[in-house]
Amino acid sequence: MIEIYNSAKTAAFELCEKAKLTEGDIVVVGCSSSEVGGDKIGSHSSMDIAEQVFKGVYDVLKEKGIYLAAQCCEHLNRAIIIEKACPHTGDRVNVVPQPKAGGSFATWAYKTFENPIAVEKIRADAGLDIGGTLIGMHLKEVAVPLRLSIDHVGKAILLAARTRAKFIGGVRAVYDEELL
Secondary structure, eight states: OHHHHHHHHHHHHHHHHHTTOOTTOEEEEEEOHHHHTTSOTTSSOOHHHHHHHHHHHHHHHHHHTOEEEEEOOGGGTTOEEEETTSOOOSOEEOOOOBTTBBOHHHHHHHHHSSSEEEESOOOBSEEEEESSOOGGGGBOSSEEEEOOSOOEETTEEEEEEEEOOOOOSGGGOOOOGGGO
16 A cells, blocks of 8 residues: 555655646546556445545645645546635535545545535646546646656556646747746
């Protein structure tokens, strides 16, 4: 299990660095504990695996003052579990995730956060998709894929993304290099 924790921590750290995240930003994480364990998504939820992934990611984000948004599985329409203090645009919904209805990762987040709430959606600054959970609907426009030094957490494929401001103005426009 320590390798799962370490992979999740590495992924979160590299995401923060490569996406140039700062205090107050939001990172959405979708995690299939089934995929991390080597099984088909949604087939073998594991609170033990979810705990290790959550702790690896949360340890990095909390230290940097970055909010974690934990994506539920499709049984809860990919609702998001966040700290109440996290800025969000989605409507609050009434649900408490469970391992088989929401997913183990979101369940662990709900158990761990000081004041957890569920919202329908969020517009995150960056994200980690661990095991094909399809986090794109919760990223701001425009999403840009990131390559990290690792491409798996456990046996699950790891994808990372950051967002950037939209380019407007056409060929004569001049862009701020800091926002690229």
